[in-house]
Amino acid sequence: MLRLTSSFVLLAALIPRALSQSPVWGQCGGIGWTGPTTCASGTVCTEYSAYYSQCIPSSQAPPPPTTVAPPPPPPTSAPPTSVPSTSAPSSTPTGTGLNAIAKSIGKTYFGTATDNSELSDAPYTAILDNINEFGQITPANSMKWDATEPSRGQFTFTNADAIANLAKKNGQLLRGHNCVWYSQLPSWVSNGGFNAATLTSIIQTHCSTVVGRYKGSVYSWDVVNEPFNDDGTWRTDVFYNTLGTSYVSIALQAARAADPNAKLYINDYNIEGQSAKTTAMLNLVKSLKQQGVPLDGIGLQGHFIVGELPGNLQQTLEQFTALGVEVAYTELDIRMSLPATQASLAQQQKDYQTVVTACTNVPGCVGVTIWDFTDKYSWVPNTFSGQGEACPWDQNLQKKPAYQGIVSGLEA
Numbered sequence: 555m556l557r558l559t560s561s562f563v564l565l566a567a568l569i570p571r572a573l574s575q576s577p578v579w580g581q582c583g584g585i586g587w588t589g590p591t592t593c594a595s596g597t598v599c600t601e602y603s604a605y606y607s608q609c610i611p612s613s614q615a616p617p618p619p620t621t622v623a624p625p626p627p628p629p630t631s632a633p634p635t636s637v638p639s640t641s642a643p644s645s646t647p648t649g650t651g652l653n654a655i656a657k658s659i660g661k662t663y664f665g666t667a668t669d670n671s672e673l674s675d676a677p678y679t680a681i682l683d684n685i686n687e688f689g690q691i692t693p694a695n696s697m698k699w700d701a702t703e704p705s706r707g708q709f710t711f712t713n714a715d716a717i718a719n720l721a722k723k724n725g726q727l728l729r730g731h732n733c734v735w736y737s738q739l740p741s742w743v744s745n746g747g748f749n750a751a752t753l754t755s756i757i758q759t760h761c762s763t764v765v766g767r768y769k770g771s772v773y774s775w776d777v778v779n780e781p782f783n784d785d786g787t788w789r790t791d792v793f794y795n796t797l798g799t800s801y802v803s804i805a806l807q808a809a810r811a812a813d814p815n816a817k818l819y820i821n822d823y824n825i826e827g828q829s830a831k832t833t834a835m836l837n838l839v840k841s842l843k844q845q846g847v848p849l850d851g852i853g854l855q856g857h858f859i860v861g862e863l864p865g866n867l868q869q870t871l872e873q874f875t876a877l878g879v880e881v882a883y884t885e886l887d888i889r890m891s892l893p894a895t896q897a898s899l900a901q902q903q904k905d906y907q908t909v910v911t912a913c914t915n916v917p918g919c920v921g922v923t924i925w926d927f928t929d930k931y932s933w934v935p936n937t938f939s940g941q942g943e944a945c946p947w948d949q950n951l952q953k954k955p956a957y958q959g960i961v962s963g964l965e966a
């Protein structure tokens with residue numbers, strides 16, 4: 555009788571799983587997945603990464619080997635065939651240089667954004683590759699949705715891999731940027747008219763595939779970028795309009811499953827001082843933590859204007875770290891009206907010092923990333939007419955007074 559009962563219980567436990575199938579676009583496998591592993595008729599279980607397989611209509615399913623681009627060939631200048639681990643950079647920064655000083659005061663890195671088109675500029679890369687200056691890099695564009703999944707289920711990683719492999723070659727940490735953002739979002743996502751279940755699946759596929767590709771290689775991911783308007787209300791993009799605030803936890807959970815060791819961030823601008831947007835972000839952190847949603851950090855972008863820094867920078871960092879997350883300035887630059895003057899460059903030096911000092915003074919502030927280090931490649935003049943000179947190195951790759959401002963801030 556006992557044997558019969560046990561067998562029955564076992565059978566009963568197995569039947570629903572054996573019989574249930576994932577619907578079209580549903581998950582059908584991946585490490586940690588306990589749901590159905592077979593797909594509804596007319597769909598094929600397609601592996602996107604070790605962490606995520608999905609039921610794709612047979613007519614749309616790409617042949618498995620080419621669904622995800624194969625690992626990149628080794629860079630001509632170095633042997634690695636895979637992207638780096640999250641372990642500390644192998645090259646040890648010594649002496650002077652922004653990263654060397656940052657490390658010496660206990661920070662995890664001082665870093666910079668970079669972009670693929672810049673990597674053929676040898677004088678530029680001579681500075682970028684210098685571990686004493688930069689212990690971390692962020693791809694400014696090549697890991698974004700439009701760059702990595704321009705069509706549904708078709709992933710391209712050539713440019714993203716190039717940056718990831720550069721970080722590995724240089725012994726630099728990598729920040730992933732980003733999984734879910736309203737901008738640089740292909741129209742197949744923003745105008746797809748998807749219902750909630752389908753958009754959920756699309757987010758899961760995208761985040762798990764992109765994050766999974768660099769599993770073990772990324773220090774931190776900007777999983778969600780710029781979710782708020784400046785008045786602290788939610789940005790009404792396709793994600794919010796379809797899923798409400800739940801898209802944030804959907805993305806974070808997919809990212810956590812894909813790379814359990816990457817620090818997961820939400821990243822935004824105009825949250826560096828005390829503003830309605832800061833309050834909204836603080837409340838979001840509290841709410842996610844209460845719900846047990848994985849979240850490790852808040853990225854404060856730090857796109858500032860010379861002479862117009864918000865107040866209370868340090869207090870804001872402390873408010874976030876008090877909630878149990880780390881913080882970082884992730885995209886720091888401080889623009890000015892052109893042409894630059896001695897006075898505006900001097901004010902810029904002070905402003906860089908003030909921002910970096912705030913990070914220096916807060917133990918939970920792990921690092922500062924500048925949004926490219928040279929005015930030669932800054933995004934600012936293309937976006938703000940008549941403004942520029944936002945970076946610590948000038949157009950000719952010469953250090954500006956701002957550089958010394960950063961040094962002073964790190965030595966504060």
Ligand code: G3I
Nearest residue numbers: 667669694695731737738779823855857885925932933937
């Ligand atoms: O790749 C095309 C190229 O083929 C074309 O010839 C050229 C013509 O304009 O455009 C190129 O694409 C540009 C792309 O950068 C790569 O250079 C886009 O037009 C341009 O809009 C895009 O700008 C990027 C911007 O995000 C877009 O929102 C900047 O490089 C990038 O630095 C900037 O980064 C953002 C962060 O991701 C989020 N926080 C704000 C930050 C600054 O805007």
